Amino acid sequence: MSFSETADVTGRFLPPTTRLGWQAQLDRVIDPPDLAACLQTEDPVGPDDPRLRYHATMRTVQTPALKKAVAVARRLWLVGGPRSEGPLHLAVDGPGETGMTTVLRQIGRAYEGIIRDRLPADPKRIPVIHINAPLAPGSKLDMSIPFAEFLGHKHTKDPETSQRSTDMTGPVCHVMKTRGTRLVLVDGIDRLDNSELKMAFDYFGYIAAECNVSFVYCGPGSREIVNEARRGKRPEPPDGGAGGIPTLAVNPIPYSADDYDLFHQVVKALDQDLRLHQHRPGDLLKLAAHLHRRTGGYMKPLSYLVCQSAQEAIETGIEAITEDLLDNQLVGCFDDDPLRPW
Secondary structure, three states: OOHHHHEOOOOOEOOOOOHHHHHHHHHOOOOOOOHHHOOOOOOOOOOOOHHHHHHOOOOOOOOHHHHHHHHHHHHHHHOOOOOOOOOOOEEEEOOOOOOHHHHHHHHHHHHHHHHHHHOOOOOOOOOEEEEEOOOOOOOOOOOHHHHHHHHOOOOOEOOOOOOEOOOOHHHHHHHHHHOOOOEEEEEOHHHOOHHHHHHHHHHHHHHHHHHOOEEEEEOOOHHHHHHHHHHOOOOOOHHHOOOOOOEEEOOOOOOEOOEOHHHHHHHHHHHHHOOOOOOOOOOOHHHHHHHHHHHOOOHHHHHHHHHHHHHHHHHHOOOOOOHHHHHOOOOOOOOOOOOOOO
16 A cells, blocks of 8 residues: 555645544555565665565454454344444453554454445444544543544634634534444543543543444453543443453453463464565564564564564675574664663
């Protein structure tokens, strides 16, 4: 996928929390370059080298959580009719750096895929809205604004305070109802300050009821955050029973002498997608134990570690990933000595 496909006419990057950016991510297809067509020369590679650009992203490795996300999307679709109990909501929870945001977006991507397959094509349809919860420091909570910005609505500001002065809830709800919105993804729910939680979840609850949409909340501790916000409005279930939000857990991939198959599958997928002249199938898999020591099985540092190592292998001409090359990257900091490069 080219840069222009995720940027506007000014070259500004369009995040997936805008409609155009979200659609660009949905339509993104990452095709590995043909290694035979990328001749190895002594000339230094430029920033637009196709293999450098390819290894900046690579394809998403299908972890158990990402596979589960597809099943979750299907279930949300199947139970998403007009029910007297209201729509179903979910949480995506786990430690930071495990790839929770990727899982959240996979749910939205799979959900849109189901709708594209099941319903007649409609360029005006907006099945999924993706927003970020606002940062707590100094934030003036107005939850209508992230929705409006995703939809491309213009909102006004007070000329004296430079604060946004127009509540966009009415226009947002109108678009959601008329454009077929069924799912809202909320990332970074952990960034809400405790004092903001009740206001935010009152707002989310209103949108869910008014527009009959499901919410998926994402962030470290999201399960307890959502449950605590709900407990502020109704009694806690007795003995901790039913009533908590269903949760998709995203955890580091384990690795030990008797539990290594899953991590090997992840590394093997990365191995197969590398496009390096001196790389042989299975070379990266031989470094699996070292990769786990460096990253703890957390997907975000693992992805960055392999991608950056591949880029350096191309730039230096060694065209293979080695243990020394991995240790030269400033990602994957799981070591007791903070002065070491990793």
